[in-house]
Amino acid sequence: MNVHIIYATMTKHTKKLADYLADSLKITAQDVEDKPNLVNTDVLFVGSGIYGGKISPNLENYIKSIKVGDVKKAVIFLNSCGGKDESKELRGLLEEKKIKVYDKTFICKGKWLLFNRKHPNEEDCMDLVDFSKKALSEI
Numbered sequence: 001m002n003v004h005i006i007y008a009t010m011t012k013h014t015k016k017l018a019d020y021l022a023d024s025l026k027i028t029a030q031d032v033e034d035k036p037n038l039v040n041t042d043v044l045f046v047g048s049g050i051y052g053g054k055i056s057p058n059l060e061n062y063i064k065s066i067k068v069g070d071v072k073k074a075v076i077f078l079n080s081c082g083g084k085d086e087s088k089e090l091r092g093l094l095e096e097k098k099i100k101v102y103d104k105t106f107i108c109k110g111k112w113l114l115f116n117r118k119h120p121n122e123e124d125c126m127d128l129v130d131f132s133k134k135a136l137s138e139i
């Protein structure tokens with residue numbers, strides 16, 4: 001199975017989660033700024049922080065550039081100060097590309113200003129790995 005991880009980040013929290021997940025899957029996580037090649041992707045893990053209630057504009061533009069047929073399925077992981085489920089917009093963008101999106105979303109808290117000062121931490125990263133195993137078996 002061809003699995004890729006892409007992420008968008010402003011303050012490196014999503015990169016930390018993505019790199020940890022990538023190590024567990026023995027692959028490399030790729031920043032959307034590097035315009036990863038996703039041809040023949042079976043499962044794509046997509047990560048972002050939340051900024052003003054939205055995903056990163058870089059990620060939005062990158063998803064819009066994906067060719068229909070290149071990616072079959074996707075799993076979303078987010079981190080934000082509020083830790084709310086803000087996946088609706090991203091889910092919609094992926095579905096517009098005919099990508100089947102896993103119905104559950106991984107969400108963890110991320111440090112912002114004085115909040116969540118120790119997140120994402122090791123436990124959050126391990127939770128993401130557990131979530132990814134479930135996602136890969138269910139999707």
Ligand SMILES: Cc1cc2nc3c(=O)[nH]c(=O)nc-3n(C[C@H](O)[C@H](O)[C@H](O)COP(=O)(O)O)c2cc1C
Nearest residue numbers: 009010011012013014049050052053080081082110
């Ligand atoms: C400019 C900016 C705007 C943010 N807006 C929100 C927001 O609207 N809601 C929220 O829950 N968190 C918000 N956050 C917190 C981030 O989502 C959180 O710090 C996240 O861990 C950032 O991920 P990153 O380090 O990968 O960029 C914001 C952070 C920044 C820097």
